[in-house]
Structure formats: structure tokens, C-alpha cells
Amino acid sequence: xxxxxxxxxxxxxxxxxxxxxxxxxxxxxxxxxxxxxxxxxxxxxxxxxxxxxxxxxxxxxxxxxxxxxxxxxxxxxxxxxxxxxxxxxx
Numbered sequence: 001x002x003x004x005x006x007x008x009x010x011x012x013x014x015x016x017x018x019x020x021x022x023x024x025x026x027x028x029x030x031x032x033x034x035x036x037x038x039x040x041x042x043x044x045x046x047x048x049x050x051x052x053x054x055x056x057x058x059x060x061x062x063x064x065x066x067x068x069x070x071x072x073x074x075x076x077x078x079x080x081x082x083x084x085x086x087x088x089x090x
Contacts, residue, residue: 004052004056007051007052008049008053008056009047009050011049011052013043014045015042015046015049018038018041018042018045019042021038022035022039022042025038025063050084058081059076061080062077062078065077067086
């Protein structure tokens with residue numbers, strides 16, 4: 001995670017603010033549908049952050065393993081991705 005570290009950290013900070021905002025909405029007893037819309041926005045923002053981190057992983061870690069020619073390292077990186085995708089399906 002080197003290339004877009006600052007961008008990802010900024011995105012996560014915004015998400016953190018969104019989550020605090022949702023908490024404040026609940027505390028203020030705002031309309032449930034409005035709260036749910038904000039929860040959906042947080043989920044979408046987290047999904048986008050996840051995608052960016054995954055792209056970075058593929059561009060850096062996985063491509064380095066492929067370029068290394070080390071079959072064991074390639075297998076490790078491949079298995080990491082498979083494990084991640086299996087978690088997403090649940």
C-alpha cells in the first residue's frame with residue numbers, strides 16, 4: 001500500500017466522519033429512513049475503499065510475486081485473494 005496511501009487514508013477519514021454523523025443522527029432521533037440512507041452511503045464508501053486497497057494489493061504485492069518467479073510466493077498471494085473472495089461471498 002504505497003502508491004495511494006494518502007488518498008486511502010483521506011477516504012477512511014471521511015468514512016469515519018460519516019459514521020460519527022450516523023451516530024449523531026441516532027442520538028438526535030432523526031427519521032429512520034434518513035439514517036438508513038446514511039448507513040447505505042457509509043457501506044458504499046467502505047466498498048469503494050476496499051476496492052482501492054484490493055487494486056493496490058494486486059498492482060504491488062501480487063505483481064511483485066509474479067515478477068519474482070517464486071512459485072511459493074505466488075501461491076501465497078493467490079491464496080490470500082481466494083480467501084478474501086470467499087469472505088466476501090458470506
